[in-house]
Amino acid sequence: MTEIISVIGGKGGTGKTLVAVNLAYMLSRDYRTLLVDVDVDNPCAMSFFKARQLWEKKVLEFRPRINQDLCKLCGTCVRNCPEHALVMIPGKQVILVEELCAGCGVCRLVCPFDAIEESWIEGGVIRGYETEDGVDLVVGELQPTCRRSPVMILKTLNVVEGFMRKYGYIIMDAPPGADAGIYSIMDRSEIILAVTEPTPLGLMDLRKVYRLYQKFFHGKKRFLVIVNKYGLPGGSDHETRRFLDENGIAWTTIPYDDLVVRSYISGELIIKAHPNSEAANSLRRVIELLGKKI
Amino acid sequence: MEIVVASGKGGTGKTFLASNLAILINERLDGAVAADADVEAPDLVLAMGGEKKLLRSREIWESMKASIDYKLCNRCLKCVDVCMFDAIRLVDGEPRIIEEFCEGCGACAHVCPANAISFRRTRTGRIYSVETVAGVKTTTGDLEIGGRNTGDLVYLVREEAKEIARGDHVKNIVIDSAPGIGCPVISSLSGADLLIIVVEPTSQSLKGAKRLLKVAESFKMKVTYVANKFDLNEDFLKTIDSELGLECVGKIPYDSEVPSSYSMMKPIAIHGMDTRAGKALKEVFENLRSWIT
Numbered sequence: 001m002t003e004i005i006s007v008i009g010g011k012g013g014t015g016k017t018l019v020a021v022n023l024a025y026m027l028s029r030d031y032r033t034l035l036v037d038v039d040v041d042n043p044c045a046m047s048f049f050k051a052r053q054l055w056e057k058k059v060l061e062f063r064p065r066i067n068q069d070l071c072k073l074c075g076t077c078v079r080n081c082p083e084h085a086l087v088m089i090p091g092k093q094v095i096l097v098e099e100l101c102a103g104c105g106v107c108r109l110v111c112p113f114d115a116i117e118e119s120w121i122e123g124g125v126i127r128g129y130e131t132e133d134g135v136d137l138v139v140g141e142l143q144p145t146c147r148r149s150p151v152m153i154l155k156t157l158n159v160v161e162g163f164m165r166k167y168g169y170i171i172m173d174a175p176p177g178a179d180a181g182i183y184s185i186m187d188r189s190e191i192i193l194a195v196t197e198p199t200p201l202g203l204m205d206l207r208k209v210y211r212l213y214q215k216f217f218h219g220k221k222r223f224l225v226i227v228n229k230y231g232l233p234g235g236s237d238h239e240t241r242r243f244l245d246e247n248g249i250a251w252t253t254i255p256y257d258d259l260v261v262r263s264y265i266s267g268e269l270i271i272k273a274h275p276n277s278e279a280a281n282s283l284r285r286v287i288e289l290l291g292k293k294i
Numbered sequence: 295m296e297i298v299v300a301s302g303k304g305g306t307g308k309t310f311l312a313s314n315l316a317i318l319i320n321e322r323l324d325g326a327v328a329a330d331a332d333v334e335a336p337d338l339v340l341a342m343g344g345e346k347k348l349l350r351s352r353e354i355w356e357s358m359k360a361s362i363d364y365k366l367c368n369r370c371l372k373c374v375d376v377c378m379f380d381a382i383r384l385v386d387g388e389p390r391i392i393e394e395f396c397e398g399c400g401a402c403a404h405v406c407p408a409n410a411i412s413f414r415r416t417r418t419g420r421i422y423s424v425e426t427v428a429g430v431k432t433t434t435g436d437l438e439i440g441g442r443n444t445g446d447l448v449y450l451v452r453e454e455a456k457e458i459a460r461g462d463h464v465k466n467i468v469i470d471s472a473p474g475i476g477c478p479v480i481s482s483l484s485g486a487d488l489l490i491i492v493v494e495p496t497s498q499s500l501k502g503a504k505r506l507l508k509v510a511e512s513f514k515m516k517v518t519y520v521a522n523k524f525d526l527n528e529d530f531l532k533t534i535d536s537e538l539g540l541e542c543v544g545k546i547p548y549d550s551e552v553p554s555s556y557s558m559m560k561p562i563a564i565h566g567m568d569t570r571a572g573k574a575l576k577e578v579f580e581n582l583r584s585w586i587t
């Protein structure tokens with residue numbers, strides 16, 4: 001039985017990757033574990049492992065190529081393009097504004113003269129790795145200048161679905177935010193682990209991902225919270241705690257600790273490099289929060 | 295002039311820099327309007343001391359979503375094959391629209407031989423402008439939870455901020471971008487004049503900055519960077535400098551007064567210019583003058 005745990009956060013920089021990589025490492029001691037980095041805009045989980053690449057899969061995005069010999073300048077594609085990415089230069093030609101194109105392919109479908117040929121650009125790449133720590137890793141990475149992060153996330157999730165059954169646990173390291181991409185990650189998970197920080201900004205964004213959970217997944221999935229940087233000087237521990245308790249959300253903390261910051265900078269797994277630290281203990285409490293034994 | 299504060303990686307201090315820069319430019323240069331383009335997690339107003347007065351607010355219903363009339367659908371499944379966004383799935387022999395993934399592009403309707411697919415408008419989100427306690431008028435976009443069309447919403451946020459700036463005869467707009475390099479970020483950069491990348495001294499943040507720089511290169515804009523929390527890992531600053539190849543307009547140390555300033559909703563630019571972070575901020579502002587004017 002495979003269990004999928006997604007680590008989300010709303011706000012950026014709350015410690016999603018910190019939790020995801022250490023959690024994956026802990027679970028991999030007893031279970032076959034796959035870590036999926038779906039922060040496709042800036043995937044960083046790799047920096048915590050010595051990894052060897054096993055495979056690579058390119059994600060292609062459609063782009064129209066206009067065959068000028070066949071084009072009659074009728075303007076049908078220009079009118080139907082939902083992104084207004086096709087522009088008519090009257091009497092001359094139709095041109096594509098590459099940055100606006102979403103790759104939907106409508107232009108090709110509506111062209112009455114079959115003047116639009118398909119071409120494909122690399123929208124991103126998905127890579128599979130094995131690591132020296134025993135955690136397997138899949139990384140989805142958006143090609144800079146491509147825009148469709150939610151599509152890239154979905155493609156990565158679809159690839160993982162093909163072989164996820166062989167794992168006991170799958171940990172998904174999500175991007176910040178609360179859009180359709182986060183929805184699709186939550187949709188595939190059994191447990192949603194939201195990492196927040198005790199600041200008004202962190203709390204505001206936690207509320208937002210909690211609303212996302214309530215709107216679509218309430219009663220269907222578990223929603224748990226980790227308050228990272230707990231005890232941050234000048235932070236708002238109290239307000240965060242009150243929100244969590246008022247909503248009956250189970251939570252735990254990771255203390256504000258220089259060691260966590262230093263481990264992050266040097267790309268080490270805190271649970272492995274400093275197993276007796278308070279930070280490592282608090283990460284082990286995340287396992288308890290999940291109701292797991294290792 | 296439109297100034298974008300962005301970062302590639304999340305949590306590097308975009309909102310910190312954007313809010314305080316907007317306040318300083320507003321008070322000490324020729325005025326500023328701020329725009330929160332992080333429509334999935336908009337925090338800029340909070341960072342500027344909160345809302346003093348709501349100026350305007352409107353709902354945006356621009357997201358088109360496909361829906362299937364199953365009385366007409368002949369189960370040919372052409373729509374499933376044509377959708378580039380995996381938004382139509384086969385469930386029990388029937389095509390099923392997954393609304394959260396639907397881009398509303400219309401490809402499915404074009405191939406449907408039974409005319410069974412129509413479109414309806416759904417909520418994209420909300421755009422509102424407030425006067426903040428810090429005195430800077432700020433336009434914010436708030437995306438519908440689980441929504442798409444972040445780029446469209448960012449575009450509208452920028453348009454509204456420009457409108458306010460024109461009305462007030464203010465020259466500068468400070469845009470607080472979303473993290474990452476995707477749709478909302480590209481929409482923040484397109485047509486803007488200056489990009490300030492906020493970098494932390496970590497390899498993860500540098501990676502994000504480099505990816506962002508690659509995106510910015512496709513636009514004609516000036517680019518500089520600020521090293522935030524630089525004293526956490528000072529040795530790394532040289533690496534950042536050589537790998538980005540950009541002029542640095544300032545280094546801000548880690549200072550616990552920064553999270554305090556959020557919790558108490560007292561922006562550093564107003565209440566903490568004598569703190570370490572405040573002094574560094576002033577330097578960034580002074581260095582930026584020549585870029586802005």
